[in-house]
Amino acid sequence: MSIYTGPVFEMARTQFGIIADHLDIPQNERARLLYPKRAITVSIPVNMDDGRTEVFQGYRVQHHLTLGPTKGGTRFSAGLDVGEVAALAIWMSWKCALAGLPYGGAKGGVACDPPALSRRELEAVSRRYMQEMIPFVGPQIDVMAPDMGTNEQVMAWFMDTYSMHEGHAVSEIVTGKPVALGGTLGRREATGRGVAYLVGRACETIGLPAVGARAIVQGFGNVGSVSAYTLARCHGMVITGVSDHTAAYHDPAGLPLDAIERHVAEHGVLAGFSNQATIDPGDMLEQPCDVLVPAAMERVVTAANAPRLRCRILAEGANGPTTPDADEALDQRRGEVFVIPDILCNSGGVIVSYFEWVQDLQRLFWTEAEVNERLERVLGGAFVQIHTRATARNVSHRTAAMAIGVEKIRAGKRLRGLFP
Numbered sequence: 391m392s393i394y395t396g397p398v399f400e401m402a403r404t405q406f407g408i409i410a411d412h413l414d415i416p417q418n419e420r421a422r423l424l425y426p427k428r429a430i431t432v433s434i435p436v437n438m439d440d441g442r443t444e445v446f447q448g449y450r451v452q453h454h455l456t457l458g459p460t461k462g463g464t465r466f467s468a469g470l471d472v473g474e475v476a477a478l479a480i481w482m483s484w485k486c487a488l489a490g491l492p493y494g495g496a497k498g499g500v501a502c503d504p505p506a507l508s509r510r511e512l513e514a515v516s517r518r519y520m521q522e523m524i525p526f527v528g529p530q531i532d533v534m535a536p537d538m539g540t541n542e543q544v545m546a547w548f549m550d551t552y553s554m555h556e557g558h559a560v561s562e563i564v565t566g567k568p569v570a571l572g573g574t575l576g577r578r579e580a581t582g583r584g585v586a587y588l589v590g591r592a593c594e595t596i597g598l599p600a601v602g603a604r605a606i607v608q609g610f611g612n613v614g615s616v617s618a619y620t621l622a623r624c625h626g627m628v629i630t631g632v633s634d635h636t637a638a639y640h641d642p643a644g645l646p647l648d649a650i651e652r653h654v655a656e657h658g659v660l661a662g663f664s665n666q667a668t669i670d671p672g673d674m675l676e677q678p679c680d681v682l683v684p685a686a687m688e689r690v691v692t693a694a695n696a697p698r699l700r701c702r703i704l705a706e707g708a709n710g711p712t713t714p715d716a717d718e719a720l721d722q723r724r725g726e727v728f729v730i731p732d733i734l735c736n737s738g739g740v741i742v743s744y745f746e747w748v749q750d751l752q753r754l755f756w757t758e759a760e761v762n763e764r765l766e767r768v769l770g771g772a773f774v775q776i777h778t779r780a781t782a783r784n785v786s787h788r789t790a791a792m793a794i795g796v797e798k799i800r801a802g803k804r805l806r807g808l809f810p
């Protein structure tokens with residue numbers, strides 16, 4: 391199993407070990423539950439604009455196919471490796487099971503730096519990646535979606551490449567597509583909208599008035615920006631901090647979100663928005679606030695900063711933002727910090743991706759109001775399950791959430807048995 395290495399995979403493995411101990415899962419069953427069914431590595435040669443031929447590494451990891459096809463995002467990022475992809479696939483499995491979706495988890499991506507690619511180069515990377523993956527994916531096998539560094543356009547190229555191979559339009563091969571190609575209304579906003587909905591539920595649970603509550607959001611891409619807008623516009627919160635990989639701004643009196651939105655729409659990044667209210671990105675997470683939303687990357691809440699977080703609600707928009715050591719520290723502060731664990735908090739994305747796949751298969755499309763209403767129903771159900779179980783068993787929300795996910799997959803594997 392040594393191909394799965396690196397800090398992100400170690401984190402997923404450690405978390406699983408904690409849950410397996412908590413559920414008393416026999417050692418004999420653990421490797422079968424943890425290790426991915428398949429890991430595919432491909433070389434992606436691309437003719438670059440300057441005449442060179444560059445070969446990128448691409449990956450797809452399918453964790454388990456016990457309950458249905460695998461489902462998961464596609465990440466384009468410079469340092470991507472198979473260990474990180476495998477960890478993200480494993481988290482997707484727990485997440486899908488927790489939400490009751492008929493999927494196993496998958497994840498994939500290409501080690502590349504999207505901002506450094508021209509549009510033509512990005513299209514070539516996207517199309518060749520999907521071309522190499524065609525033998526291993528399909529609407530009933532593995533369905534891709536966007537993640538960090540990819541977007542609706544990349545999904546459109548994936549869908550077109552697969553469809554050209556099949557000879558007809560196969561919209562159900564990817565989710566997170568443009569609506570014009572069979573995407574669903576509400577998918578682009580789904581993850582951030584889900585984050586904001588769950589923050590609202592957490593506020594109700596701890597008796598924190600949402601209107602006027604202060605929120606800090608790390609990451610201003612799809613998840614971070616929609617979380618910030620929705621917290622501000624639908625819940626009346628004041629956004630006091632935002633950051634991306636280029637800049638971080640913090641103002642205890644509140645940041646001008648509309649002006650920030652216009653700046654990012656024009657320039658793509660936060661850098662250059664203002665010379666005022668800048669803050670060291672490392673310090674931003676530790677600023678006093680009611681709601682803290684890490685929505686960028688893994689392992690940003692660590693044993694070092696967890697004891698110093700000054701938020702009431704930690705809403706994990708990103709995948710894997712909190713290390714297991716930090717979890718221990720947060721566990722000591724359970725009454726002070728209400729954690730909405732990633733596999734619940736950002737599950738709005740895969741839930742609405744599931745709705746998109748269902749609509750594509752049926753060729754029957756729903757209104758945005760229907761999508762949002764169903765999304766809230768699924769998220770609300772999972773929120774209640776987790777909070778009830780955590781309270782009854784005196785465990786953290788993460789332990790409760792992961793335990794529910796792992797138990798469902800374990801039950802499926804036991805019922806199906808071990809072939810042959």
Ligand code: NAD
Nearest residue numbers: 537538539581609610611612613634635686708709736739
């Ligand atoms: P994105 O590419 O749209 O945005 C990522 C953002 O993070 C960008 O603003 C980038 O500048 C910022 N960022 C990168 N490094 C940073 C740093 N060091 N400090 C501060 N900001 C930094 O990606 P996304 O789709 O918004 O995904 C963000 C996270 O949410 C990832 O962990 C992803 O796996 C997770 N997620 C995404 C979805 C989805 O539907 N897009 C669903 C579930 C989970």
